[in-house]
Amino acid sequence: QKEVEQDPGPLSVPEGAIVSLNCTYSNSAFQYFMWYRQYSRKGPELLMYTYSSGNKEDGRFTAQVDKSSKYISLFIRDSQPSDSATYLCAMSAGFANAGKSTFGDGTTLTVKP
């Protein structure tokens, strides 16, 4: 079983929809939770970073972490065609694990105009 499981998708939504992307994990040591966006097999780009449980909002993006359920989510409001990409969740135990991140396999999102 993988340490990080990500909803595989693909996901196709109309422009303006609310998108929910999700990951579960098994390692209780994970404290740092990240979401990356990757366009067309280019380098992943950090979108959101959250420490421990709770919510974090940045514009149209909201990251949620529920450590008790070992579940994280990324919500995209008012989705745009430019949001079409692969979204990767990543998790880390931080300094205790040399800062190494474990990634999900990614969910490919298509937002149709």
Added chain:
Amino acid sequence: DSGVTQTPKHLITATGQRVTLRCSPRSGDLSVYWYQQSLDQGLQFLIQYYNGEERAKGNILERFSAQQFPDLHSELNLSSLELGDSALYFCASSVATGVQGYQETQYFGPGTRLLVL
């Protein structure tokens, strides 16, 4: 642009050959990570270097090796190449202060696309 550079962008070679991928981290970043991304396996962590020394190792094959030089650039060497080594290879860098409680946010380069024929 993340500030991380990787060369070459594309590499086509034959089975059994050896190649070297190069990465220059962002200015000031001491830590370099190497990842492999293939179509069927997602992003796999290979190895991390911090200020010239190996810090963490992932699923890196014995045929693969890496090093980080005094100027902090890093090279990933892949030898005895097999068809299954065809993938995108990403380098990422972070500040890596080594301070407990500080997450070392990673910035990714554009990747090297390797095709083994």
